[in-house]
Amino acid sequence: MRVLVVEDERRLAQALQLGLTAEGFTVDLAHDGLSGLARATDHAYDVIVLDIMLPGLNGYRVCSRLRAAGSDAGILMLTAKDGEWDEAEALDTGADDFLSKPFSFVVLVARLNALARRIGSRAPRRTVLGDLVVDSAARTCTRAGTPVALTPREFALLDHLARRAGEAVSKRQILEEVWDSGPNSDPNTVEVHISALRRKIDTPFGRAAVQTVRGAGYRLAADGG
Amino acid sequence: MRVLVVEDERRLAQALQLGLTAEGFTVDLAHDGLSGLARATDHAYDVIVLDIMLPGLNGYRVCSRLRAAGSDAGILMLTAKDGEWDEAEALDTGADDFLSKPFSFVVLVARLNALARRIGSRAPRRTVLGDLVVDSAARTCTRAGTPVALTPREFALLDHLARRAGEAVSKRQILEEVWDSGPNSDPNTVEVHISALRRKIDTPFGRAAVQTVRGAGYRLAADGG
DNA sequence: GACGATGCTGAAGATCCGCTGAAGACCTGA
DNA sequence: TCAGGTCTTCAGCGGATCTTCAGCATCGTC
Numbered sequence: 335m336r337v338l339v340v341e342d343e344r345r346l347a348q349a350l351q352l353g354l355t356a357e358g359f360t361v362d363l364a365h366d367g368l369s370g371l372a373r374a375t376d377h378a379y380d381v382i383v384l385d386i387m388l389p390g391l392n393g394y395r396v397c398s399r400l401r402a403a404g405s406d407a408g409i410l411m412l413t414a415k416d417g418e419w420d421e422a423e424a425l426d427t428g429a430d431d432f433l434s435k436p437f438s439f440v441v442l443v444a445r446l447n448a449l450a451r452r453i454g455s456r457a458p459r460r461t462v463l464g465d466l467v468v469d470s471a472a473r474t475c476t477r478a479g480t481p482v483a484l485t486p487r488e489f490a491l492l493d494h495l496a497r498r499a500g501e502a503v504s505k506r507q508i509l510e511e512v513w514d515s516g517p518n519s520d521p522n523t524v525e526v527h528i529s530a531l532r533r534k535i536d537t538p539f540g541r542a543a544v545q546t547v548r549g550a551g552y553r554l555a556a557d558g559g
Numbered sequence: 560m561r562v563l564v565v566e567d568e569r570r571l572a573q574a575l576q577l578g579l580t581a582e583g584f585t586v587d588l589a590h591d592g593l594s595g596l597a598r599a600t601d602h603a604y605d606v607i608v609l610d611i612m613l614p615g616l617n618g619y620r621v622c623s624r625l626r627a628a629g630s631d632a633g634i635l636m637l638t639a640k641d642g643e644w645d646e647a648e649a650l651d652t653g654a655d656d657f658l659s660k661p662f663s664f665v666v667l668v669a670r671l672n673a674l675a676r677r678i679g680s681r682a683p684r685r686t687v688l689g690d691l692v693v694d695s696a697a698r699t700c701t702r703a704g705t706p707v708a709l710t711p712r713e714f715a716l717l718d719h720l721a722r723r724a725g726e727a728v729s730k731r732q733i734l735e736e737v738w739d740s741g742p743n744s745d746p747n748t749v750e751v752h753i754s755a756l757r758r759k760i761d762t763p764f765g766r767a768a769v770q771t772v773r774g775a776g777y778r779l780a781a782d783g784g
Numbered sequence: 785g786a787c788g789a790t791g792c793t794g795a796a797g798a799t800c801c802g803c804t805g806a807a808g809a810c811c812t813g814a
Numbered sequence: 815t816c817a818g819g820t821c822t823t824c825a826g827c828g829g830a831t832c833t834t835c836a837g838c839a840t841c842g843t844c
Contacts, residue, residue, distance in 0.1 A: 368656060368670065391656070485820060502698040523822060525802060546802070547698050548830075549711030710831060747791090748833060754793055771791070773841070 335450055336360045336511075338379045340370030340396065341412070342388050350383070350442075357443050360514055367391025374400055374407065378497070378511060381408040381449055383442075384429070394427045401428035408453040410445060412437070461496040464558025466535065466543055468496040477539050487512075488531050491524075492554075495544070500556035502547040528552060560675055561585045563604045565595030565621065566637070567613050575608070575667075582668050585735065592616025599625055599632065603723050606633040606674055608667075609654070619652045626653035633678040635670060637662070686721040689783025691760065691768055693721040702764050702783075712737070713756050716749075717779075720769070725781035727772040753777055 337359045341347040344365060351361045362377070364370035367388040374382055374396075382400070386393035397409055411432040431449055433442060459471040465478040470493050475482045484492065490512045495503060505521040513519065532544050536559060543559030546552060562584045566572040569590060576586045587602070589595035592613040599607055599621075607625070611618035622634055636657040656674050658667060686693045690703040695718055700707045709717065715737045720728060730746040738744065757769050761784060768784030771777060 368674075487821070501696045520823075522802085522824085526804080526822075528802095529804060548801070550698050553697060712832070745834075747835090750791060751793075751833075754791095758793095773790070 335381065335446075336362070336377070336379045337381050337383060337446065338362050338364065338370065338374055338377070338407075339383045340364045340367070340374075340388065340393070341383070341385045342366055343385075350439075353439055354443070354446075359446070367393065367396045371396050371399055374405060375403055379407045380453060381410060381446055383410050383412065383446070385412045387414060397429050398427040406453075408449040410449055461499065463496065463499055463543065463554065463556060466541075466558035468492055470496075475535065477535050477541075482534050484531070484534060487527055488534065491527050492531055492535070495552060495554035499554045502550045502553045504551035506551075508551065524552075560606065560671075561587075561602070561604045562606050562608060562671065563587050563589060563595065563599055563602070563632075564608045565589045565592070565599075565613065565618070566608070566610045567591060568610075578664055579668070579671075584671070592618070592621045596621050596624055599630060600628055603726065604632045605678060606635060606671055608635050608637065608671075610637045612639055622654050623652040631678075633674040635674055686724065688721065688724055688768065688779065688781060691766075691783035693717055700760065702760050702766075705764075707759050709756070709759060712752055713759065716752050717756055717760070720777065720779035724779045727775045727778045729776035731776075733776065749777075 335358070337354060339347055339350050339354070339361060341350065341363070342365050347363050347365065351363055354361045362373060362379075364373050367390040369390075370382075370384070370388070371391065384393045384396060388396070391399075393411055397411070400407070400409070408431075409429045411429045412435055413432050414435050430452070431445055433445060459469060461468045461470070467476045469475070473489055475484055475489065475492060491508065494508060494512050505524045508524050509515050509519050509521065513523070528544060528546075532542075536542055536544055541559040543555045544552060545555055545559075562579060564572055564575050564579070564586060566575065566588070567590050572588050572590065576588055579586045587598060587604075589598050592615040595607075595609070595613070596616065609618045609621060613621070616624075618636055622636065625632070625634070633656070634654045636654045637660055638657050639660050655678075656670055658670060684694060684696045686695070692701045694700070698714055700709055700714065700717060716733065719733065719737050730749045733749050734740050734744050734746065738748070753769060757767075761767055761769055766784040768780045769777060770780060770784075
């Protein structure tokens, strides 16, 4: 579960990062509306925790812009309890849930999990690309009806590519989102796993769904290759 | 990254030009609303830094006219006051971001970069020029439905020209923006790649989308040639 | 038509990029 | 601790790609 916390009070933000990481979430931080928006559009988060009062661009605007940009992440708004910011408005701009400050950490985690469940159920479970089927929920993959056994990494990689089927995805981006690693990790790692993936879902079937886009990364053919 | 700074205080404007150029931006200046509007409609800028208080035509008006004219450049407004009203008004007229004077140069650069990222992500996925289709996200190109295989450089070049379809783009500009290289690199490099591009997207189809504008560079025909 | 400036293009060497087999580290469960 | 599977690192290969160069073509001007 990838979570983005957009919160300008740095101590609170860091406390949340610490606590949520301990709960098993993968947490990134942004400290103002604009960088939050930028991160959220650049990366695929499951849930975004969004403070309403932010420097630069307030939470409402971040939220509505995210929705306008087609984001389907779950959005949980943090509202200060002074009545100035209407919670109904938060929901109107496309938020999924809200929480009044100050809040208990346990409640936040519970809400996040509830949200994640709801989001999970509205996110596509299965991606069908020709005769290649990727089932994110069951973590299974079949090619022409034949089940294909994949290792966790291989599946995560395939799942990531499948969610962006037809698009070229850079190795750097793959490293960040599948490996959850910094920008200076080895792109060869991706190459090795791509190679392994091809050997399982393409080569035995004489297909080529996993395409190399030289200089730009990889692309999973929208028609399954 | 092409930036237009519209600012009537000349010393500030020149300081910005100097500083932003050092940061790697290509910077043009305008000192009043009308000439700013004219420049912005004549040239393809990625981002426009727009002061609100301008002689002639104020920033709000410049901004809304630009949007009315279909400009999709990122617009960053410079507001003198720190009030909510300025912020809301600026965003409502179509600005993407704002910054209150006085501002720190570092912050401006950060905001410009953030804005550029967002603009990049909202840029059109596909450019259709007659039967020539350039898909930036998938990094594919088709002519009359036939897929055309391009090398990374060729694609970057075509993509660049396609985003400015109908405009003449100089070799120098191409070198800067596609090759990301200094002004003293060899323009022949561009010629060689243009030649290769034509051999792939024009010659086999008996078309001439890539046009030479003698002394001024190249232009991609808006109708695909 | 001659001339200089500008653009085109084939060839070649250098460079870059991605692929892959193998080895060892690592993790996990018994 | 061991066994089995998985992951990362490394190094070398092979081919795609880029740049440079040189000669030729084309354009505009005189």
